[in-house]
Amino acid sequence: MKTQVGIIGSGPSGLLLARLLHLQGIDTVILESRSREYVLGRVRAGVIEQGMADMLRQAKVGARMDREGLIHEGINIAFDNRLERVDFPKHTNGKVVMVYGQTEITYDLMNAHIDEAGGIVHYESPAIRVEDYDTERPRIIYQQNGKESELVCDFVAGCDGFHGVARKSIPAEKIATFSRAYPFGWLGILSDVPPVKEELIYANHERGFALCSMRSQTRSRYYIQCEVNDKVENWTDDAFWDELCRRLPSEEAANVIRGPRLEMGITPLHSFVAEPMRFGRLFLAGDAAHIVPPTGAKGLNLASSDIYYLSRALLAYYKQKRTDLLDRYSETALRRVWKAIRFSWWYTNLLHKFDNEPMSRRLQTSELDYLTGSEAGQAVIAENYVGLPYEKFE
Numbered sequence: 116m117k118t119q120v121g122i123i124g125s126g127p128s129g130l131l132l133a134r135l136l137h138l139q140g141i142d143t144v145i146l147e148s149r150s151r152e153y154v155l156g157r158v159r160a161g162v163i164e165q166g167m168a169d170m171l172r173q174a175k176v177g178a179r180m181d182r183e184g185l186i187h188e189g190i191n192i193a194f195d196n197r198l199e200r201v202d203f204p205k206h207t208n209g210k211v212v213m214v215y216g217q218t219e220i221t222y223d224l225m226n227a228h229i230d231e232a233g234g235i236v237h238y239e240s241p242a243i244r245v246e247d248y249d250t251e252r253p254r255i256i257y258q259q260n261g262k263e264s265e266l267v268c269d270f271v272a273g274c275d276g277f278h279g280v281a282r283k284s285i286p287a288e289k290i291a292t293f294s295r296a297y298p299f300g301w302l303g304i305l306s307d308v309p310p311v312k313e314e315l316i317y318a319n320h321e322r323g324f325a326l327c328s329m330r331s332q333t334r335s336r337y338y339i340q341c342e343v344n345d346k347v348e349n350w351t352d353d354a355f356w357d358e359l360c361r362r363l364p365s366e367e368a369a370n371v372i373r374g375p376r377l378e379m380g381i382t383p384l385h386s387f388v389a390e391p392m393r394f395g396r397l398f399l400a401g402d403a404a405h406i407v408p409p410t411g412a413k414g415l416n417l418a419s420s421d422i423y424y425l426s427r428a429l430l431a432y433y434k435q436k437r438t439d440l441l442d443r444y445s446e447t448a449l450r451r452v453w454k455a456i457r458f459s460w461w462y463t464n465l466l467h468k469f470d471n472e473p474m475s476r477r478l479q480t481s482e483l484d485y486l487t488g489s490e491a492g493q494a495v496i497a498e499n500y501v502g503l504p505y506e507k508f509e
């Protein structure tokens with residue numbers, strides 16, 4: 116099998132890249148290890164920066180998002196039984212974020228790229244390795260129906276997430292990795308109940324962090340910081356709701372509407388970056404190259420900015436025979452990646468319980484008091500949260 120751009124992974128990175136290239140007449144084939152239903156069933160991110168929302172519109176998959184997504188003009192930060200709001204438009208020249216689930220984005224992309232445009236995605240066809248990535252004819256070796264096959268391409272996009280094979284196809288001495296594991300996880304519940312407040316609440320509490328988020332006006336997503344080795348089986352729905360309410364200011368806790376879980380899971384928190392993001396004709400994008408703790412809602416949005424740079428670089432190659440954007444891809448994408456890694460790390464440190472030291476807690480609450488009481492402090496949170504601008508890459 117042959118194609119112009121071979122894409123490993125049909126998560127948001129792979130599907131968005133395929134869709135943008137397809138709209139410009141460039142052929143792609145996606146290889147995905149899981150089934151379509153499995154990919155669609157994964158419950159993950161939900162806060163979309165304006166840059167990503169614009170990318171989805173450019174990919175002509177933004178109509179449902181614009182109809183059903185919730186525009187948020189701020190977030191609330193809770194500490195010391197107080198609730199302080201950070202206004203986005205005021206501090207960012209009018210920018211906002213959109214609440215629209217990753218599941219919905221994946222559904223819209225599958226619908227447009229596969230069902231309507233006839234884009235090729237081979238599900239249950241795991242890539243095993245990438246070969247000859249430093250030649251003009253890189254190959255993806257993959258498995259389908261128990262047989263080994265190969266996909267010969269001009270370029271390979273490794274969009275196969277943190278555990279994928281694209282990054283692992285590179286010899287260790289050619290890749291530098293940076294990582295940090297945080298000493299706790301997030302226990303999350305998804306439930307068909309109205310959210311406690313119209314905008315997200317990030318809570319710093321002496322018992323640990325809590326987040327009140329949502330997918331729609333009738334579906335809520337709540338998280339509480341938990342032990343890194345905790346198990347979902349240790350938590351009944353009632354125990355979850357009780358603990359969430361303990362960590363919120365009393366007024367908000369009184370407004371929490373409880374319901375049965377649609378889904379409950381534990382997410383470990385990591386920061387990870389692999390450098391560079393380009394090896395000859397193999398390009399890494401999204402979680403294949405970096406992951407962030409979900410505190411700043413950056414994982415999915417970073418996947419989108421990588422695809423912004425990669426899609427433009429590939430278009431410049433096919434339409435204008437230019438290779439300079441391909442050459443600059445890694446450096447440009449990483450500059451934005453590191454800023455999001457830094458913000459997610461800082462925001463995680465600000466809001467979570469790391470130890471039992473009274474000094475740690477006082478430092479956190481005094482920093483929160485300072486940030487939320489200062490226009491400059493609010494601007495720092497707002498401009499990072501709505502997303503730093505994509506660099507011009509034309």
Ligand SMILES: Cc1cc2nc3c(=O)[nH]c(=O)nc-3n(C[C@H](O)[C@H](O)[C@H](O)COP(=O)(O)OP(=O)(O)OC[C@H]3O[C@@H](n4cnc5c(N)ncnc54)[C@H](O)[C@@H]3O)c2cc1C
Nearest residue numbers: 124126127128148159160242275276401402412413414415
């Ligand atoms: C549990 C969880 C919760 C999260 N919550 C948030 C959040 O609240 N906010 C936020 O911003 N981000 C969150 N994220 C991060 C966000 O979901 C990711 O950043 C985003 O999915 C990245 O998209 P991607 O396409 O790069 O990778 P992925 O979505 O991981 O997609 C990679 C795809 O590659 C496939 N694949 C893997 N190996 C192979 C192979 N060998 N061959 C073929 N296909 C392969 C996988 O099956 C998958 O479909 C969360 C992530 C997880 C895991």
